Amino acid sequence: SVHITVNGTHTFEDGVCVHCGASDPDYVPEPTEDTNIPDITLTALNEDGTAADGQGTDGWYRTKYITLTAPEGYNIVENPYARLRRMPTLDIELEEGENEIEYYLIKEDNTTISELRTRKLYLDTKAPQINGLEEGKVYCEAVTFSVVEENLDLASSSIPESVSQNSDGSFTASPAAGVQEIVLRDKAGNETSVHITVNGTHAFEDGVCVHCGASDPNYKAPAVQSNDVPDAVPTTPDAAGNWYRKNTIKLTAPTGYYISQTSDESSFGTATSLDITLNEGENKITYYLLSTDGKVISTEKTLTANFDQTAPVISGVEGKKTYCEAPTLTISDANLVQVTVNGTPVSLTAEGTLTVSPAETEQTIKAVDAAGNEASITITVHNGHSYANGICTVCGQYDPQYTVNVDAQFLTQGLGSNGWYRANATLKAPDGFYIAFTNDRGSFGANKQIVITEEGSYTMKYYLMNISSGAISQEKQISIKLDKTPPVISGAESNKTYCLDQKITLTVKDENLYSVKLNNQEIASESSLNTNDTFTYEITKAGTYVFTAADAAGNLASVRFTVNENHTWNDGVVQKEATTTAVGEKLYTCTVCGATKTEEIPMVTTPEATTQTPTTTTPETTTQTQATTTPSTAPSTAPSTAPSTAPSTAPSTAPSTAPSSAASEASTTLPMPTTQSGQINQILGIEDASGIIGIILVVIGIILAAAVVAMIILTKRSKK
Incomplete structure (x- = not known):
């Protein structure tokens, strides 16, 4: 049997379990104290944790939230035995006044730890x-x-x-x-x-x-405004309605008052009167009155003073002058009150005018304005003018109905036919007069004759000025016929030759066309022309002509020219050379009118081979045979027979070029040697190649003969 206890947990002491001896994985050995560790940093914060500008001086802060931050690689602990609660930052909240904090700094690997550190921080959130x-x-x-x-x-x-x-x-x-x-x-x-x-x-x-409410020790209460202060008294006016003829008046304060033109009490002083300068017309004068004890000041007072020192202006007539009909004068004055004629008041029109009627004695017109300024003028007004020689003997006015019984006359200089002038006509004033086209006095000058330049048949007007009196006649009229332009002939040019088939049509233009002649024979007259200003005539026969036209004024125009019956052709220019397969073409131009025609050049014939034996063929007969290869315009057998055939092709082909082209064509179509001298002998019928020299001489002779034939044909044609 065995008896055991299973706890389920370790009991660690100094990092080892006292029961099973297992190691404590969280065991940290005691750190070693280090007094050289860097200190913390402090940051002020807002309530939401964001950085704040809340740090003052000497450890004072105005925000209560502070963050302590350990240096890099260290943590903050408040108790060295509670090291598991270490952290890199520590948030604290200050209280108003002094605050003391204690802390340690321990390295992250727990190997070293600082001594106990103390900081005093102060918080003050209230402003001064x-x-x-x-x-x-x-x-x-x-x-x-x-x-x-x-x-x-x-x-x-x-x-x-x-x-x-x-x-x-x-x-x-x-x-x-x-x-x-x-x-x-x-x-x-x-x-x-x-x-x-x-x-x-x-x-x-x-x-x-106004700033501090202190009282002004020098303050004086303003005067009380009153409407019951009496008015100041102005200088006595020159006329009713406060009209003055002088521009300066005096305004005097009532007894016990000072006077000023402004309401500012400081402006008054001790003045009891004001000198006022008036402007032309109405003046509104504003003033104030202040009692001498300074207690009462008037309301604004106004005085109306009118100033006019300018007398009325009478215009339109001259003083002491005599007028032959009722003159109209103008009286100007903005303040006019009365106008009299010889003491009798009269009325002006709305425009300020007055017509003075004729009278047997002088008449004085007087004007008076509101200020009493006066103006007057004396004139004499007759009942009508006394004209003599176109001018009034009393007032000097010209007679607008002035009639001159003599007329200006045209000089004969420039006179042509049928009463027409062919040059500018001169109209001469009668003796004792100047003449002008208008009745503008400035247009006469000292002109005793005027020149008419406008063409046509019309009636013109003119005026005469009496040299002694300066009177200008009524409008006078005179008829003028002026034509300075000769007829215009078109359709032919002088001294030029034409060909008949050009159809020469002559045209004459003139507004006054009178007669047309051809070689001095009249072909159109005034009666046949009637009112037409254009006449045409066609030349239908060859010859030399003189075509003359005259207008009614006798202006002449003529043109001399020649018309040939036939064209005069030049030697022609080959446009297309004839070949063995196509005819050529030659262009001829008339040297007179420029007309053109084309003629055909016959085709070039092909050379024929000879079969004569070498024993019977001489160089000369070879040349003759070769001559038969030339075109039909060249000699048929020998050069001596060339004239008998050449005329048969003239003038349809150009004689000057036919022989040369034939010879040229013949020379270019001769059989040429190919490879060996034996072949040449066989073709030409000679025993050896040395015979070629003789053949060349024969060809040259043929070319010379063709040139002689061409010269003969050209000579005969030039004689025709």
Whole structure:
């Protein structure tokens, strides 16, 4: 039998189970003390756990939540025997005033531990209290204030230089420019600020300082306003309605009062009268009266004074002048009150005018304004003019109905046919007169004749001015026919040659076309032309012509030209060379009119081979045979027979080029040697290759003969 006990748990002592000897896996040996371990850091927190700017100086805080943070690799424990409760940070809550905390720092591997450490922390959540100052207030003299704060930190506070601390701990703010900002802080960083202004002087209104309420020792109560103060007396007016003819008046206060033009009592002084300068027209003068004892002041008083020193203006007539018909004059004055003629009042029109009727004696017109200013003028008015030689002998006015019984005459210079002028016509005034196109006096100058430049047949107007009196006649008229432009001929140019098939059509244009002639024979006259200003004529025969046109004024225009019956062709230009398979083409141009025509160039014939034996064929007969290979325009047998065949192709082909082209074609179509001299001998019918030289000489002779034939044909054509 055996007896055992099974506990289910170990009983560890110093890391070993006292029953079974098993090791304690959580056993940590006692750490060694280390006094050189770095200390903790402290962080102020808001209530929500976020970092706060709540730390002051010398261990003072203005937030109660603080976090202790161990240095890296260490934890914080409050009891060295409760090491299982170690942590890298520890949150604490401070109480107002002094707080003492104790803690250890133990290394994470439990090998070392610090000594017991102690920290004193202070909590102050209240800001300094300033007594004796009001925010934003203005003080008129130095002000003393006190501060309630046990932990006041003047070093971190912001105090202006104008603020000083007294021996009892209070402060005094002295006068300074502008606003003074005073910021006081305690050691925890709590702060209080106030903004004041210390002027050093009072700002009095109505005897009381608007800032501090102090009384003004120099204050005097204002006068009482009254409506019962008598009016000031002005200088006596020059006319009824307070009208003055001088611009300065005096306004005198009643007895026992001073006078001023403003209500400010300080402006009165001891003046009892005012000198007033008036402006033209109505003047509203405002003034005030103050009793000499300063107790009563009047309400605003107004005086209306009218000033006019300008006399009425009479215009439209001249003084001492005689008029031959009723003149109309104008009287201008804004303040006009009366107008008289020889003492009898008259009325003006709404426009301010007056028509003075004829009278046997002088008439004086007088105008008076409201201020008494006067203006007058004396004139004489007759009942009608006394004209002589186009001018009134009394007033000098020109006779608008002035008639001149003589007329201007045209000079004959520039006169053409049928009463028409071919050049500018000159109209001469009669003796004793100037002449102009208009009755504008400035247009006459010293002109005794005028020049007409406008073409046409029309009636023009003119005016005559009497040189002695200056009178201008009524409108006068005279007829003029002026044509300076000759007819215009188109359709042909002078000294030019044309061909008949160009269809030369001549056209004449002129508004006054009178006669048309061809080679001095009239082909159109005034009666046949009627009112037409255009005439056309077609040339239908060859010849030399002179075409002449005249207008009614005798202006002439002519053109001389020649018309050929046939074209004059040039030598032509080959447009397309003839070949053995196609005809060519040649272009001819008329040297007179530029007309063109084309003609065909015959095809080039193919050379034929000869079969003569070597014993009977000479170099000459070989040349003749070769000549038969030229085109049909070349000689058929020998050069001497070329003229008999060449004419048969002229002029349809160009003679100057046919022989040369034939020879050229013949030379290019001769059989050419291929490989050996024996082959050459066989083709040409000669015994050896040395005979080639003779053949070349024959070909050259044929070319020369063709050139001679071409020259003969050209010579005959030029003679035709």
